[in-house]
Amino acid sequence: MTGQLKIIINEKQFLEDKGFYNDDNKLIEFVCADCDFYKPEDKILECFAFKIIKNLLRKGIVTPEEVLDAIREE
Numbered sequence: 001m002t003g004q005l006k007i008i009i010n011e012k013q014f015l016e017d018k019g020f021y022n023d024d025n026k027l028i029e030f031v032c033a034d035c036d037f038y039k040p041e042d043k044i045l046e047c048f049a050f051k052i053i054k055n056l057l058r059k060g061i062v063t064p065e066e067v068l069d070a071i072r073e074e
């Protein structure tokens, strides 16, 4: 099932783009693309889960690789 997720399909693109999570639009593509609430025309709202992942990535507490690994384990 996780093989169908956009985040997994596009993982190579994310991993090759070092520091992509510092770019708000790229982070939204990473975190939100598979969310049922995602609306491409409304990128202003950030849910709490988004803020948590953003801070964990930007503070270097987790890596994109670890996020992807966690998703694969679901």
Ligand code: SF4
Residues within 6 Å of the ligand: 031, 032, 035, 036, 037, 038, 039, 045, 046, 047, 048, 049, 050
């Ligand atoms: S900010 Fe949160 S609720 Fe909104 S699309 Fe992203 S993950 Fe979904």
